[in-house]
Amino acid sequence: MVYDAFVLLSFGGPEKPDDVMPFLRNVVRGRGVPDERLAEVYEHYMHFGGVSPINQQCRDLLAAIGTEFAAHDVDLPTYWGNRNWQPMLADTVARMRDDGVEHALGFATSAYGGYSSCRQYWEDIDAARAHVGPGAPRISKLRQFHDHPGFVNPHVSAVREALEELEPDRRASTRLVFTAHSVPVGMARTAGPDGGRYTAQLEETARLVHAAAAADLGYDLVWQSRSGPPHIPWLEPDINDHLALLAEKGATDVVVSPIGFVSDHLEVIWDLDNEAKETAARLGLGYSRAATPGVHPEFVAMVRQLVQERTDDQNRPALGTLPTWDVCPADCCPPPARRKAP
Structure with a gap:
């Protein structure tokens, strides 16, 4: 399989106070949650000036990945798209199409299986490609990495x-x-x-x-x-x-x-x-x-290794015994039943 790009897939977060409520509405869209129910979470964000650190963390990670790729001759341009806030994945997919990308590898900022942590990213990819329409590049999500x-x-x-x-x-x-x-x-x-x-x-x-x-x-x-x-x-x-x-x-x-x-x-x-x-x-x-991995050198190297598993058919490091796979089974991690808030 030939891949011609890499895309970081993440949750997204507000970067100024005016972003907070629109962002929260995106997070709960389709669930009928009124703004009154979002008020408490809104205050959490305002405690930090209305700015979530996640977008800057994604920028830092993407920059580190680019440096890691260059050091190991991984010749893939890097992109970044979010589920809930700019840069939205659909916009990123459109830019990838305009750049001539045909088949990208996607790395989600979640190590685990489950609906929100894995399957929903597959749904995000499908929705973004459908939004872009003809010429939208394929995106193959990299495997779960909980025991890497x-x-x-x-x-x-x-x-x-x-x-x-x-x-x-x-x-x-x-x-x-x-x-x-x-x-x-x-x-x-x-x-x-x-x-x-x-x-x-x-x-x-x-x-x-x-x-x-x-x-x-x-x-x-x-x-x-x-x-x-x-x-x-x-x-x-x-x-x-x-x-x-x-x-x-x-x-x-x-x-x-x-x-x-x-x-x-x-x-x-x-x-x-x-x-x-x-x-x-x-x-x-x-x-x-304790801290999270962030841009720890071993974590950044792991992203490159996950890419090389797919591009160069390299070994799949694993410290545990639970299986992982490149393409999830159709019945894996079904979406939750949506109940509208009263």
Whole structure:
């Protein structure tokens, strides 16, 4: 297979206050969510001046990927398109068509399977190509990478660095807490032929990072950033509830590692650096938050390696045992049933 471009696929985020509400409406489009329900999230963004860090993080990552490609003779022009904010993927696909691109490789800023983290990117690609129409280039999404050394190792290094910020004489009562974005329980249980792929991959990543970074500590996988109507069950426990439980059980310190994310975007810095940190302080817990991969050299190299798996038929590095594939089965990670908000 011949590929002639690379495109970074991401979520997108507002870059000024006037962007925030239109961005949030894009995120929930088709679900009938009124602006009143978005007001709380709007305030989160305004806490940071109406700017999400995710777009700049994508620019930084794309620049690093371009440098990595040049250093390893990967001759692919790079593009970037978002799901919910400029640059929108449809606009990027139109530019790629005008540039003569015929078949690109797409890298999504999510390591895991699941509807929102994987299948929806396939849907984004299909919708963008349909919008552009004749001549729209094909885009083949690169595989999930939850157990790739280039994803696991930066998390390992970050956990080790976070542990150094805590009191060493309290290590025996320190707990390692991994977090990822919560999803509806029904969605987590219907993630394709393997069932529960999202949670299974996260559990494997947590085991791999724990074993390499802090095997002497106990650890847990918990959830953050829950949204949606309260009557619909989502994956639990929430990070804040879990911190309270750990304090009750005698923990003195926690390292929180957001293995569900590739960069320190707003959900990480709000939910963990603000809410969870405040919860820990109220409970008297020492608190240290591990970094996400961002533009860690091993993570950037991983993107290049994923490309070379497809262009040069190179090996597929994997530290875990769960299978990955280049094209998802048709029944994998079905979309959730949409319920309009009351």
